[in-house]
């Protein structure tokens with residue numbers, strides 16, 4: 417069953433240097449219970465895309481348009497008041513990048529987890545805290561963590577608490593922005609296992625944003641590569657990892673360390689493009705060793721070659 421459908425989404429910002437095209441014509445679909453991983457280097461627009469979906473926009477918005485359908489409801493035509501009351505935190509929630517450091521130091525963890533229920537669902541405090549405790553147990557912590565303050569928790573425990581805050585209202589969709597990047601490898605694996613369990617037991621739908629293409633493989637059903645504000649490839653996870661088609665995805669794959677490091681890691685030459693004046697034609701062309709004449713002149717459309725890829729090689 418289709419849960420989310422995003423079409424031609426754009427989010428541009430006004431700056432003194434010009435208009436930043438952070439999200440530039442992005443489309444994808446997501447079924448209930450699926451996880452879409454969005455991968456790409458920092459600055460490619462991943463976080464802007466998630467903010468565009470949950471509609472937490474900065475003040476300097478220049479353009480915000482396209483279509484977002486959640487469970488058949490058109491979110492873009494909804495006014496801010498309705499969106500705030502009915503959608504944000506109730507139907508779509510988000511774990512922000514670095515959120516584990518933004519827990520309130522003077523409030524007990526149980527209260528912070530319970531808060532969205534009190535604010536957005538009008539549940540009374542006693543019941544909300546009970547539900548927070550139940551959730552802590554489901555996330556592999558004990559009830560007694562509810563009584564602790566953030567400074568009494570390890571990084572991994574804090575991240576569980578932050579994920580609990582996003583889960584407590586039982587939203588249809590949870591967006592996780594780099595949820596494990598601040599954690600050590602073992603804690604990262606524990607959090608990924610917890611997310612996998614949630615995905616199965618609650619049929620939870622996730623958008624998982626990461627710069628680490630290998631982390632995404634654990635949870636993802638589909639993977640999208642983002643480059644310069646655009647999705648340049650989107651595929652079922654197994655195809656994506658076995659046969660990436662886009663030259664940029666192929667480079668990202670070669671930059672991943674493996675346990676048996678037989679080959680030298682390759683880094684991708686050049687820097688991600690500036691989103692104010694992106695390169696002409698294919699935005700990846702200045703860094704692409706397969707670039708052809710047409711790549712410099714014309715923006716490639718999305719071709720279907722078993723899955724979608726935005727590259728002239730597949731014309």
Ligand code: SF4
Pocket residue numbers: 662663664698699700701702704705706707708711716726727728729
């Ligand atoms: Fe490389 Fe051309 Fe494909 Fe862009 S369109 S990724 S420049 S081959």
Ligand code: MG
Pocket residue numbers: 458459462463513
């Ligand atoms: Mg980011």
